[in-house]
Amino acid sequence: MGIGKLAFFLLCAFLCQLVFSSSLPHLCPNDQALALLQFKNTFTINLDASYSGYYPKTAKWNKSTDCCSWDGVKCDEMTGQVIQLDLSRSQLRGEFHSNSSLFKLSNLKRLDLSENDFSGSLISPKFGELSNLTHLDLSYSTFTGIIPAEISRLSKLHVLSIESDPYELRFKPHNFELLLKNLTRLRVLHLSSVNISSTIPLKFSSYLTNLGLSDTQIYGILPKGVFHLSNLESLDLSDNPQLTVRFPTTKWNSSASLTKLYLSGVNATGTIPESFGHLTSLHRLRIASCNLSGSIPKSLWNLTNIEVLDLGYNHLEGPISDFFRFGKIRSLSLRNNNFNGQLEFLSFNRWTQLGLLDCSVNSVTGPIPSNVSGMQNLYSLFLSSNLLNGTIPSWIFSLHSIGILDLSDNHLSGNIQEFYSESLYRVSLKQNQLQGPIPKSLLDLQGLQFLLLSRNNLSGQIASTICNLTKLLVLDLGSNNLEGTIPLCLGEMSGLWILDLSNNSLNRTINTTFSRGNQLIVIKFDGNKLEGKVPQSLINCTYLEVVDLGNNELSDTFPKWLGALPYLQILILRSNKFYGPIKDSRTDNLFAQIRVIDLSSNGFSGDLPARRFENFEAMKMIDESSGIREYVGNIYSYYYTNSLTVTTKGLDLELPRVLTTDMLIDLSRNRFEGHIPSIIGDLIGLRTLNLSDNRLEGIIPASLHQLSVLESLDLSSNKISGEIPQQLASLKSLEVLNLSHNHLVGCIPKGKQFDTFENSSYQGNDGLRGLPLSKDCGGNEGVPQATTPFGKDQEEEEGYSTMISWQAVLMGYGCGFVIGLSIIYIMLSTQYPTWFSRMDIKLEHKILMRMKRHKKRH
Numbered sequence: 001m002g003i004g005k006l007a008f009f010l011l012c013a014f015l016c017q018l019v020f021s022s023s024l025p026h027l028c029p030n031d032q033a034l035a036l037l038q039f040k041n042t043f044t045i046n047l048d049a050s051y052s053g054y055y056p057k058t059a060k061w062n063k064s065t066d067c068c069s070w071d072g073v074k075c076d077e078m079t080g081q082v083i084q085l086d087l088s089r090s091q092l093r094g095e096f097h098s099n100s101s102l103f104k105l106s107n108l109k110r111l112d113l114s115e116n117d118f119s120g121s122l123i124s125p126k127f128g129e130l131s132n133l134t135h136l137d138l139s140y141s142t143f144t145g146i147i148p149a150e151i152s153r154l155s156k157l158h159v160l161s162i163e164s165d166p167y168e169l170r171f172k173p174h175n176f177e178l179l180l181k182n183l184t185r186l187r188v189l190h191l192s193s194v195n196i197s198s199t200i201p202l203k204f205s206s207y208l209t210n211l212g213l214s215d216t217q218i219y220g221i222l223p224k225g226v227f228h229l230s231n232l233e234s235l236d237l238s239d240n241p242q243l244t245v246r247f248p249t250t251k252w253n254s255s256a257s258l259t260k261l262y263l264s265g266v267n268a269t270g271t272i273p274e275s276f277g278h279l280t281s282l283h284r285l286r287i288a289s290c291n292l293s294g295s296i297p298k299s300l301w302n303l304t305n306i307e308v309l310d311l312g313y314n315h316l317e318g319p320i321s322d323f324f325r326f327g328k329i330r331s332l333s334l335r336n337n338n339f340n341g342q343l344e345f346l347s348f349n350r351w352t353q354l355g356l357l358d359c360s361v362n363s364v365t366g367p368i369p370s371n372v373s374g375m376q377n378l379y380s381l382f383l384s385s386n387l388l389n390g391t392i393p394s395w396i397f398s399l400h401s402i403g404i405l406d407l408s409d410n411h412l413s414g415n416i417q418e419f420y421s422e423s424l425y426r427v428s429l430k431q432n433q434l435q436g437p438i439p440k441s442l443l444d445l446q447g448l449q450f451l452l453l454s455r456n457n458l459s460g461q462i463a464s465t466i467c468n469l470t471k472l473l474v475l476d477l478g479s480n481n482l483e484g485t486i487p488l489c490l491g492e493m494s495g496l497w498i499l500d501l502s503n504n505s506l507n508r509t510i511n512t513t514f515s516r517g518n519q520l521i522v523i524k525f526d527g528n529k530l531e532g533k534v535p536q537s538l539i540n541c542t543y544l545e546v547v548d549l550g551n552n553e554l555s556d557t558f559p560k561w562l563g564a565l566p567y568l569q570i571l572i573l574r575s576n577k578f579y580g581p582i583k584d585s586r587t588d589n590l591f592a593q594i595r596v597i598d599l600s601s602n603g604f605s606g607d608l609p610a611r612r613f614e615n616f617e618a619m620k621m622i623d624e625s626s627g628i629r630e631y632v633g634n635i636y637s638y639y640y641t642n643s644l645t646v647t648t649k650g651l652d653l654e655l656p657r658v659l660t661t662d663m664l665i666d667l668s669r670n671r672f673e674g675h676i677p678s679i680i681g682d683l684i685g686l687r688t689l690n691l692s693d694n695r696l697e698g699i700i701p702a703s704l705h706q707l708s709v710l711e712s713l714d715l716s717s718n719k720i721s722g723e724i725p726q727q728l729a730s731l732k733s734l735e736v737l738n739l740s741h742n743h744l745v746g747c748i749p750k751g752k753q754f755d756t757f758e759n760s761s762y763q764g765n766d767g768l769r770g771l772p773l774s775k776d777c778g779g780n781e782g783v784p785q786a787t788t789p790f791g792k793d794q795e796e797e798e799g800y801s802t803m804i805s806w807q808a809v810l811m812g813y814g815c816g817f818v819i820g821l822s823i824i825y826i827m828l829s830t831q832y833p834t835w836f837s838r839m840d841i842k843l844e845h846k847i848l849m850r851m852k853r854h855k856k857r858h
């Protein structure tokens, strides 16, 4: 080609470009501009519809400009047809119907609608008509229901992403298989948290570079072929406990390309095979919760590119110092294993990129080394539940970018120094031997959300500047030597969920006024020297589940008004100076959710409040059906667990967490008199009933035989008379029975649990006979007849009970907030706590924001 020709050609190309790009006013066909505008107008712009930091791309779309220049729109340079539409994170909210004008854009090749809020719309089968699509992203846009089979028609797809919130979306049987079979050009497939519930077919696109199927309920054996995809770069099959994964023992075909391998929470049992050493490109490896055991194979140390490594929740062992070989590590989680040794290697100062270090729940010993530097990027440091001792070195307090510091449950001693970080939002130093005052700098951390310093030897007062921490959600200062008064301003902390000041030396009256609209769920002031009355303003704490004021010197009548708190489940007033009768009340719905009520060791008097018992709706159910262990007051329990000291089975027990099924009534050591109301027999969820050391008389109501899960019954040291109802022999869960020191007579029931109780259960009565007391009971072999006469009081109550309506009032658990919390409960109470540990900070933030939003709406 001559120079002249070339020049001409270039000039022509230049001119053509000029003509096409500027002289035509509307590249975009009018019908497509209209379709786009129509689409835009179907939705509102809502800040909550996408997570923060994004902007509404459609806001500036405007008829008088070329649609090809609109934000998120791209047209074919030759034809002007709209071929790309990227409206990801555009804060769109509204329903997405099949008649959407979007489907008129039939030339679309790339379509991204991720992270909007389509309000639970179904994914229209019409997406299947956009047959030129190579990229389709509908992730996290609150689509629900079945993913239509028509998606499988998009045979040109290279990229398909339809991730959802857990199980909002699902496949019909076999449709996932069809999808993989038909989409033979797929490179990227992301379906995380879609309910797939099928096996992975043996045949799939050999072009796959990214496969993301975490938390999809896939099951069966993972086809070996997946590991041998020669272009595979990223594989995420985490959180599929029914998926059996057998790691190749030889070199994998994907070993050169694979940079990300996430297999946490699959069924992988065994050791980590040597073959992992071939994965030399690997940057990220997560194999937490895989039931892996043994030591780390030497070959793994060859993976010098590793930046993210999660081996948490396995049974792996070996010296923790070996990990220093990973010089590029940014995130290392070894949580919940058997690693041992000391942390001295940190002083090699090799880990300059380190952002997260989690060695919690291992057997690491010795001090945290003091000469550590260069951790400018450290954001999360978890060393909890090890055997660390010595003081907390000052480099930790001067970490500038740290957000989370958890050194709880070790043997650390010395003072807590002043912090130099401004980004800290979670500090847990609980359960150590730390002393001295709460450092002032902590109370200046404007972002602080969690402050847990309980179970140390901290002293001094609680400064009222603590109330400046407006973001604080959890304040746990329990079991220290703090003194002085409870700061008045605590009641104005509008965001606080947990306030635990228990077991300190706080004194004087509780003058704190809890403001309306506060979010408190747990208030624990027990084990102090508090005087005076229960603050009336607790009634402003609408969300309270737990109120523990036990072991103080409070002097008040029964705060019956607390019964109006709709979620109150635990009320502890034990060991105070409460006095007077607990007046009966006919008002409905008081204490309807109560599960634990402990009024023991006070000066209460008068009759037992039979009609109040009748309001205890939650106790009228035995709910073990779901199999999910739910806890009371463990909001965000990863950081705070609501423990409780109760007297059951004759012992003072500390329950580290309180199950919703741990139902208890303890009215012991008071001056109650009169009869035991037979209505107690309706509280069938009860596990502990303690009415000992009162002045109760009359008989033991036979209705108690209905308490089929009752484990501990203590009626000792009263003036109860008559015979032990033979029906009580049917209490199959009863482990401890104490009827001693009463005026009981007659035969001790025989059979089942009653054969296991010893003399001490019965001693000090007037005339009990039979086993195990030495006295003979007439040698009567047959099952004795019920001999308990029906007392007058019982008949009266029976009449009364038919008068009052008996329907179970299923209280307020339908609201969004509580559902949000239950998700957290479920997360934390099932066997996959790693879900949580592996959760991005970002995701955690999202959940927090959601819970807050739910709460606000509620």
Ligand SMILES: *[C@@H]1O[C@H](CO)[C@@H](O)[C@H](O)[C@H]1NC(C)=O
Residues within 6 Å of the ligand: 062, 063, 064, 065
């Ligand atoms: C559309 O954009 C033009 C140019 O930016 C502007 O002058 C006009 O006001 C806009 N119209 C609307 C309705 O936003």
Ligand SMILES: *[C@@H]1O[C@H](CO)[C@@H](O)[C@H](O)[C@H]1NC(C)=O
Residues within 6 Å of the ligand: 097, 098, 099, 100
């Ligand atoms: C689209 O369908 C929905 C529901 O079927 C209907 O409410 C809406 O009016 C329709 N919109 C148009 C533009 O036809």
Ligand SMILES: *[C@@H]1O[C@H](CO)[C@@H](O)[C@H](O)[C@H]1NC(C)=O
Residues within 6 Å of the ligand: 106, 107, 129, 130, 131, 132
């Ligand atoms: C797909 O694109 C081709 C050009 O690449 C075009 O001829 C065809 O009409 C498009 N298909 C549809 C359904 O629009």
Ligand SMILES: *[C@@H]1O[C@H](CO)[C@@H](O)[C@H](O)[C@H]1NC(C)=O
Residues within 6 Å of the ligand: 149, 150, 151, 152, 153, 155, 178, 182
């Ligand atoms: C599979 O793709 C072909 C076109 O490639 C299409 O005709 C067929 O309907 C698809 N099957 C399903 C189940 O979508």
Ligand SMILES: *[C@@H]1O[C@H](CO)[C@@H](O)[C@H](O)[C@H]1NC(C)=O
Residues within 6 Å of the ligand: 241, 242, 243, 244, 267, 268, 269
């Ligand atoms: C886990 O894998 C083992 C074999 O490795 C198998 O026996 C077991 O049934 C699997 N468990 C589940 C839940 O699939």
Ligand SMILES: *[C@@H]1O[C@H](CO)[C@@H](O)[C@H](O)[C@H]1NC(C)=O
Residues within 6 Å of the ligand: 274, 275, 276, 277, 278, 299, 302
């Ligand atoms: C790991 O590296 C060593 C040399 O450091 C080498 O001898 C060995 O073969 C490598 N192992 C694997 C599995 O690549």
Ligand SMILES: *[C@@H]1O[C@H](CO)[C@@H](O)[C@H](O)[C@H]1NC(C)=O
Residues within 6 Å of the ligand: 365, 366, 367, 389, 390, 391
């Ligand atoms: C820490 O514990 C080790 C034993 O594990 C002990 O030898 C050492 O003296 C302890 N150091 C301190 C400061 O308590």
Ligand SMILES: *[C@@H]1O[C@H](CO)[C@@H](O)[C@H](O)[C@H]1NC(C)=O
Residues within 6 Å of the ligand: 464, 465, 468
């Ligand atoms: C913190 O609280 C004190 C009073 O307790 C107040 O004087 C001070 O201005 C507050 N500081 C900030 C930063 O809000």
Ligand SMILES: *[C@@H]1O[C@H](CO)[C@@H](O)[C@H](O)[C@H]1NC(C)=O
Residues within 6 Å of the ligand: 483, 484, 507, 508
């Ligand atoms: C309260 O505690 C403080 C500090 O321990 C003490 O000085 C004060 O005398 C106590 N006040 C009362 C009324 O017990």
Ligand SMILES: *[C@@H]1O[C@H](CO)[C@@H](O)[C@H](O)[C@H]1NC(C)=O
Residues within 6 Å of the ligand: 485, 486, 507, 508, 509, 510, 511
């Ligand atoms: C609480 O208020 C009462 C009455 O105003 C006052 O006598 C008492 O000193 C206050 N207690 C505390 C701890 O501030």
Ligand SMILES: *[C@@H]1O[C@H](CO)[C@@H](O)[C@H](O)[C@H]1NC(C)=O
Residues within 6 Å of the ligand: 513, 514, 515, 516, 517, 536, 537, 538, 539, 540
């Ligand atoms: C409830 O809070 C408001 C302020 O929000 C306060 O004025 C009121 O006194 C409180 N109620 C009680 C019973 O203390």
